[in-house]
Amino acid sequence: MKTSRRAELLALSAKLFAERGYVSTTVRDIADAAGILSGSLYHHFDSKESIADEIITGFLDELFGTYGEIVAAGHGPRETLEAVVAASFDSIHRRPAEVAIYQNEAKHLMQLPRFGYLNQRNAEFRKLWNTILTDGVRDGVFRADLDVELVYRFIRDTVWVAVRWYNPDGTLSASDVAKQYLGILLDGIAKR
Amino acid sequence: MKTSRRAELLALSAKLFAERGYVSTTVRDIADAAGILSGSLYHHFDSKESIADEIITGFLDELFGTYGEIVAAGHGPRETLEAVVAASFDSIHRRPAEVAIYQNEAKHLMQLPRFGYLNQRNAEFRKLWNTILTDGVRDGVFRADLDVELVYRFIRDTVWVAVRWYNPDGTLSASDVAKQYLGILLDGIAKR
């Protein structure tokens, strides 16, 4: 019970935003789920936008903190790739609502000045992956005929889109999924 | 100019639904884009829902028609997989708006009774891929240690999510993308 009311409301909003979408979730929906009236929400938050903002910012700060640690560890391209993929699936496991919001709403929210930082984050993302992949090609651990930009998109999309079907309470753990996925990504599905 | 007014309005609506999302696109937005008033839309269509319905139904009928032809050709698992992937990227090329709508809105629309057929289509999809993959494992063309259900999800998601960045007018053609993707999927990105 040490969680502040504010944090409760944020978690609750994130769940609703993830399930119904940002625009389809009304402030009354959120208030109903919290057992209060819609107007009372505005004691805690400035606007519906600022609720979404706080959810996304908190999530991205945590995620990029983890990525930063991985890169700082200074392992080889293949190990770094594996760690980043594993960390991403882990974040899907721990923050499914936040990932879903980022996946589904980022494109539209990015157009608002307030969410301009999403563009920066995307750029960071792209740079991270491009570095891993080009380093890997240079070191000869990844195939030389790769279209790095294309591979980056495929990895990025495939990892995050898993939030649509991944079940945090299911039998398949995040690391199981990461292992299977890395198996396909690195070695393919065709028999040697 | 032989295209009926109805077809024009459908194409126009599809574009807007894809860009802004179904809920965020208002009937006034559609009417404005068509150069008429919102009320006039209801001469052509019963409701906003029926516009989306017609768009999605038309697209899925065409898509599954193509899939049916591929399966009917009776090639091996690997050739069938390649053809299905190529056909999917081709549909992204030819009907980007429809694919985007299906990707972004299906989850929410499926909850409406009217769009119950989306569940059936998903089941058809799953069966198609499961057959291809299990046949391939049985025939020894795909690795025996694959989690078929997981691979199905990865392929499905990765193919369709490409609609987010694929540019029909760009230098990269749909078959280029399909080739690159099949290269990764079948043989992986790691150097042998």
Place this chain on the structure above:
DNA sequence: TCTGCTCCCTAGCAAGTGCTTGGTAGGGTA
């Protein structure tokens, strides 16, 4: 010329949207 059809307009309604306002109950602090 009459009739019917297509396509659109004018004008609006009921429901719902995010958000604001003035206020209250209960508690802590000096």
Place this chain on the structure above:
DNA sequence: TACCCTACCAAGCACTTGCTAGGGAGCAGA
């Protein structure tokens, strides 16, 4: 006792939503 804080309520405002009712202009066939 005086003051401030947190957390909420009741009521409603300005606006947007999908959709409707009724009508009119242009054209085609009889």
